[in-house]
Amino acid sequence: MPQGLPRKIRYAFVTQGLLLILAVVFGVSLLTLLTRDALIKQRLTVEAQAFWDRRDAGTGEWLPETATLRGYFRPADAGGAVPPDVASLPQGVNFDYRGHKAVLVQQRPAGMLYLVLHTSGIDGLMWTSAGVMIVLGLLAAMAITGITYRKSRRMVLPVNRLAEEVERWDPSQGDLTAPLVLSEFADEPSREVQALSHALQGLAGRIGEFVQRERDFTRDASHELRTPLTVIRVASDMLLADPALPAHGRRPLERIQRASRDMEAVVDAFLVLARESGVAPVSEHVDVAEVVREEVEKARPLLAGKPVELRLAVEAEPALFVPPSVLGVVVRNLLQNACHFTERGSVDVSVGQDRVVVRDSGIGMSADTLRHVYDPFFRADAFSPLGKGFGLTIANRLVRRFGWQLQLESVEHQGTVATLRFTPASPA
Template sequence: MAIIFGLQLLAIVIVCLMGFYNVAPLSAVLVLIVIISVLSWFAARRQWAPVSRLAQAVSDWDEHSSGLDGWRPDQLPRRTDADVATLASSLYGFANRIAGYNQRERNFTRDASHELRSPLTVIKMSADMLADDASLGDFGQRSVQRIKRSTREMEALVEALLILARESDNGLTEEDFVVNDVIRHELPDVMEMLEGRPIHLELEEPARFVLHGSPRVFAVLCWQLIRNACQQAEGGTVVVTVMPGVVTVSHRGEAVPSHGANRHGFELAIAQRISERFHWPLELQTREGRRHVARIRFPESTPAPV
């Protein structure tokens, strides 16, 4: 490009000198300047053509495949500009890494979904059978209940991690759903998790609203916030409140003493990542007595029909 514009400048200077010294008439000088400019434009366009084709290839690129096979270093023309060759080679390597990452992500979510859920199902079935065994004493029943509670928590954790692992393809069905109905549907499982602990769960519904998205993602997010509230509580009541466009999870009762502050954090980290991923702002507050309040806002919610 520098050579093209340098030659153009030199030719225009020569033509102007010819006109200045009356070697050529003014009309001829103007015609020559136009011809030189047009030829320079065609030459520059020809040199820029590989960059334009590369930009178009990147624009049409599908992240699930390399999509830049025509720009492999060994397939570029021999006279390709060095900068264009370097750019094409870098983009080709980047596209292949992205395609490999997407393939590993799909393999992981598929395998993990099967390999993690299947043992949990077996554990749940075995725990249910043990719970029906009349020969078990009180200690055995308490142990079975702890197994069932831990299994349910593990299921919620696996579900949350699989949702977060699907970066490029959510694999989730989106629909319009009433958040109150989803929360009420999840309450029995949450109460089962709290069995044996002096913690009660309440649902307050001053409002009802509809949200467009994945009900499973919403349920997992509420699960994590409720688990976090239960981890911070020695007793009392965990309250889930549904307000217009807002869901609040708070604790009423005895809070965890200061030496138990490390009993939470992982659930909140997962909840924050889900809220950032699906653009549902999460606000955390600490009130008197070290009682924590989690508030989720849904900007695109609509009131539920009566």
């Protein structure tokens, strides 16, 4: 049975059933006890009145003496043989529950009447009846509780199933239509369940349209950016190939060329993110160590003039089956952040069998900054000219898209450790 609301209802009905059982047992027991005492009082009162009537009529005193009832009389002007334990009782009906006995003491001008009634037979009959009543009451309570629980479960279970479907639904993974078919939840769904299901279907449709518009925009914008980037790269290639190009003009052109290649890689990453999750991007086996080496060399100019050492340690040569630009975009963003925010010390990059680790001795991040580091356009220093606060967002989305893990550990004023974990591809 699903957890959540049906489970809470089950606990509620179990609690209700236990309370109902206690109420039935207590109520029947109390009613039996009161009825027993009332019947005994009535019988003793009737027997006493019959004795006084016979005495007043002069037909004889005729004290009752049966297997269950014994009478004693002590005249006002003479003594009488009355057991001491009976003679010491006050007037009225006295109950001895342990001894299964009831004694009526009644005084009139003619004398004192004592009627002793043994109640074991009455007690057995009454408590047997009470037991039958308790069993029947419990069976009825269990039947009513069970029927009510089944009805309530049938009403609540569709709501719980809808909640589970909504929780599993992830439009970011390409599932733009939530599977909220009423026939899956109940044969005859209630009006409330129908209204909730239709509302969720409408919400799912609106979210799907929004996600699709975002993907279309990302795809179209990425395609539009390719044309000017291609023009820039081709023009810079032609200028660099000109032997008459002066030396002071070569360095800016090389920077333009590197920037255009980096921008093309970012555009490719956007296209990967814009694809449906079920559509596999064009991939190939990529040497992780080689990609990291290239990105490390590209990052060295960022440390120009800083007393910072950039070191690379290759401990393994793993391969990934991914689009060629994806790994470069992720590693580049991690390296750029490390280089931008490290003023002295070192930036150490290591390549392992299933991870790439970038460790710096920079300014680090506070716990609050670390919680928002993947938010788009978030920057710890809003006035810093370094970046737009979008690099780690892109990197994190790419990492999630390919099932990798990106973990950031940072201590303010001590540095940051970024760990990219992946599953190496089998050899081609």
